Amino acid sequence: MSNHSPLGSVGATQTAIGEELADVTKKHKRTAALRQWWNDRSRLQQWLMLLVVVALAYLLPVINPPLITTEPANDFAISCFNMALYALVALGLNVVVGQAGLLDLGYIGFFAVGAYVAALWTSSDSTFVHIPYLATLPLAMIVTVVFGIALGLPTLRLRGDYLAIVTLGFGEIIRLLATIIPGLKGNTGFQNLGRPPGTNADGEALFTASNGLPWYWLVVTIIIIVAVLLGNLERSRVGRAWIAIREDEDAAEIMGVPTFNFKLAAFGTGAAIGGLAGALMGGQVGFVNNQKFDVPTSILFLAAVVLGGRGNKVGVILGGAIVAYIPLRFTELAAYKYLIFGIVLVLLMIFRPQGLFPAKAHLLTYGSRIRRWVKKEQAPAQPEGGPPPGSAPPAPGGSTAQSTRRARKET
Amino acid sequence: MPEAQAPEQEFAINEEAAVAPEREIAVSEGEPLVEVTDLTVTFGGLTALDHVSFDIRRGEILGLIGPNGAGKTTCFNAMTGVYRASSGDVRLEGQTLLGKKKHQITRAGLARTFQNIRLFGEMSALENVAVGLDARHRTGMIGAMLRLPRHYREEKQIIERGMELLDFVGIADRALHPARDLPYGYQRRLEIARALATDPKLLCLDEPAAGFNPAEKEELMALIRTVRDEGYTVLLIEHDMKLVMGVTDRIVVLEFGKKIADDVPSAIQQDPAVIAAYLGEEADDVDA
Ligand SMILES: Nc1ncnc2c1ncn2[C@@H]1O[C@H](COP(=O)(O)OP(=O)(O)O)[C@@H](O)[C@H]1O
Ligand SMILES: [Mg+2]
Numbered sequence: 213m214s215n216h217s218p219l220g221s222v223g224a225t226q227t228a229i230g231e232e233l234a235d236v237t238k239k240h241k242r243t244a245a246l247r248q249w250w251n252d253r254s255r256l257q258q259w260l261m262l263l264v265v266v267a268l269a270y271l272l273p274v275i276n277p278p279l280i281t282t283e284p285a286n287d288f289a290i291s292c293f294n295m296a297l298y299a300l301v302a303l304g305l306n307v308v309v310g311q312a313g314l315l316d317l318g319y320i321g322f323f324a325v326g327a328y329v330a331a332l333w334t335s336s337d338s339t340f341v342h343i344p345y346l347a348t349l350p351l352a353m354i355v356t357v358v359f360g361i362a363l364g365l366p367t368l369r370l371r372g373d374y375l376a377i378v379t380l381g382f383g384e385i386i387r388l389l390a391t392i393i394p395g396l397k398g399n400t401g402f403q404n405l406g407r408p409p410g411t412n413a414d415g416e417a418l419f420t421a422s423n424g425l426p427w428y429w430l431v432v433t434i435i436i437i438v439a440v441l442l443g444n445l446e447r448s449r450v451g452r453a454w455i456a457i458r459e460d461e462d463a464a465e466i467m468g469v470p471t472f473n474f475k476l477a478a479f480g481t482g483a484a485i486g487g488l489a490g491a492l493m494g495g496q497v498g499f500v501n502n503q504k505f506d507v508p509t510s511i512l513f514l515a516a517v518v519l520g521g522r523g524n525k526v527g528v529i530l531g532g533a534i535v536a537y538i539p540l541r542f543t544e545l546a547a548y549k550y551l552i553f554g555i556v557l558v559l560l561m562i563f564r565p566q567g568l569f570p571a572k573a574h575l576l577t578y579g580s581r582i583r584r585w586v587k588k589e590q591a592p593a594q595p596e597g598g599p600p601p602g603s604a605p606p607a608p609g610g611s612t613a614q615s616t617r618r619a620r621k622e623t
Numbered sequence: 624m625p626e627a628q629a630p631e632q633e634f635a636i637n638e639e640a641a642v643a644p645e646r647e648i649a650v651s652e653g654e655p656l657v658e659v660t661d662l663t664v665t666f667g668g669l670t671a672l673d674h675v676s677f678d679i680r681r682g683e684i685l686g687l688i689g690p691n692g693a694g695k696t697t698c699f700n701a702m703t704g705v706y707r708a709s710s711g712d713v714r715l716e717g718q719t720l721l722g723k724k725k726h727q728i729t730r731a732g733l734a735r736t737f738q739n740i741r742l743f744g745e746m747s748a749l750e751n752v753a754v755g756l757d758a759r760h761r762t763g764m765i766g767a768m769l770r771l772p773r774h775y776r777e778e779k780q781i782i783e784r785g786m787e788l789l790d791f792v793g794i795a796d797r798a799l800h801p802a803r804d805l806p807y808g809y810q811r812r813l814e815i816a817r818a819l820a821t822d823p824k825l826l827c828l829d830e831p832a833a834g835f836n837p838a839e840k841e842e843l844m845a846l847i848r849t850v851r852d853e854g855y856t857v858l859l860i861e862h863d864m865k866l867v868m869g870v871t872d873r874i875v876v877l878e879f880g881k882k883i884a885d886d887v888p889s890a891i892q893q894d895p896a897v898i899a900a901y902l903g904e905e906a907d908d909v910d911a
Binding site for chain 1 (some may be wrong): 725726737741754755760763775778799
């Protein structure tokens with residue numbers, strides 16, 4: 213019983229079909245080559261390169277590169293903060309839309325809840341108990357998770373379009389509640405939100421509305437932490453369940469994935485990150501009212517995810533940054549931003565539906581090791597008397613692992 | 624290259640373990656593992672499955688055959704919780720499966736493939752199998768985010784057992800290819816590997832050889848026999864009667880939602896009702 217796989221000739225026809233398929237995917241060759249190159253680097257090289265990128269990201273507002281800068285129209289450090297904020301939002305929304313495949317048009321609602329949490333617990337206009345601003349960040353996450361689950365429980369049994377409509381409604385409801393509920397002060401809003409502690413050498417507060425730099429650094433740091441945690445989720449049972457749900461929800465359920473629970477988990481995770489971003493926005497601006505949480509902004513968040521390449525963390529971070537950057541840099545275009553992003557998205561859907569920076573998600577913790585292992589298994593086949601390199605197509609049905617296994621058994 | 628020296632034996636395929644089932648089954652060899660009793664499924668006015676009863680004994684390959692539209696897939700769907708049965712019962716090791724959620728039924732031990740392939744297209748072959756393996760895993764949000772020990776244990780199992788299963792069905796050479804880029808035959812076999820990954824007590828295959836040429840079909844049937852030899856119980860849907868004769872231990876024949884025969888292959892071959900049912904079918908095949 214050494215030959216477990218009695219499937220000889222199937223492979224032959226399949227190799228041919230496989231090559232045809234390879235042709236179809238040629239379009240993605242260039243990104244694939246880049247990815248291949250990246251995967252071939254050693255872990256150390258990857259980390260070093262990441263370190264350089266991260267350092268550059270931190271230094272961006274300090275370098276304030278000409279041409280790229282948004283000045284004189286907009287302070288560059290504050291612009292950078294806004295870009296980072298959108299990147300964080302996109303990262304959160306990506307869990308819901310990109311990974312679990314749930315079309316959420318009301319994500320702004322969670323952002324709003326987060327901002328109001330920061331306002332209610334720190335603003336001088338609020339009658340609530342006051343807590344330190346930094347404590348509102350986890351609090352905002354907890355509160356938005358509650359909102360996320362409250363929205364998800366009744367609605368996540370809906371599919372596709374229905375879910376989109378319901379979440380759109382949720383976003384609007386939050387905005388209207390902010391207008392209607394007297395305690396939320398509608399248009400008047402909350403002033404003087406708290407901010408993180410810390411002073412300069414000359415005794416002035418470090419975190420102010422006019423000094424974007426520390427805020428930017430805070431958000432970049434948070435993005436890194438969130439991205440690492442989300443990466444952990446991605447390469448685990450959770451991430452696989454999310455992608456499986458996105459790919460085929462019924463098949464996922466039948467393969468043993470408790471889809472409802474995992475959709476709820478995606479919703480909650482996304483909500484928490486949205487709330488966190490909202491609280492950060494409130495803190496930096498120092499003012500929260502009901503004017504910033506409209507549907508178009510929610511669509512803009514979605515545009516960031518789609519633009520970046522749904523499902524890809526790095527892609528959506530860049531997508532978020534771009535969506536925030538364009539209107540800040542080209543102020544003359546700011547009034548037309550929805551038009552521009554609308555056109556860009558339409559073009560993107562036609563020519564590059566996978567987004568600007570697509571990448572296949574890696575869903576296994578030991579993925580890089582198995583890649584290396586498979587490569588090694590396939591390489592040394594030649595010295596053992598196999599065909600010379602690059603001669604014939606792989607032997608019919610000849611699974612490499614299988615043949616090595618057979619070889620090992622015989623010895 | 625700090626990580627290149629990672630002990631590779633850690634992930635070497637374990638040749639001894641093969642892919643035998645990993646969990647205990649309450650009934651012994653030859654005893655009824657699954658009992659389908661008076662199972663009835665209706666769609667509006669159409670009775671797709673009409674009081675069908677049969678047993679599946681542990682360790683056998685049971686063929687479920689019948690002409691197109693006979694209700695074979697419907698029977699699968701009712702057993703695996705996709706369709707709600709209007710009456711009757713499905714029991715696994717004596718426990719009823721009706722009323723359970725689909726993912727619970729899978730974890731209880733009933734795994735299936737789909738007649739029309741339904742893989743997770745963007746995921747690699749190995750990741751598809753990983754989803755099946757995850758059916759028996761328990762890592763949740765916290766465990767995954769903080770990478771608790773159980774997470775590592777389960778991930779390691781995925782690499783080892785996942786590769787073993789891919790190897791077993793003969794597609795390990797494309798373990799890292801996205802499922803949607805795999806050749807058709809590979810996709811069909813990946814479906815089987817993914818179902819086996821859930822460590823089923825009963826493996827249900829819905830026309831696994833559909834779209835294959837005769838030689839490929841024979842090879843797949845041989846694989847199914849190997850699956851049985853590893854210790855799995857198999858329910859095999861196939862509408863090509865000749866094909867199942869050689870592999871199955873017993874055969875249940877459906878026609879228009881009713882069971883018309885239930886016997887060993889040699890007896891089925893002689894059964895006048897079965898021959899009659901398949902006469903029209905043969906004519907259809909000639910037309911097609
Ligand atoms: N979801 C459904 N809704 C309505 N009718 C269905 C559905 N699924 C199957 N049927 C009908 O039930 C009958 C049996 O179908 P099926 O179980 O797919 O047959 P088989 O798999 O034996 O070819 C057919 O007449 C089919 O049209
Ligand atoms: Mg069918």
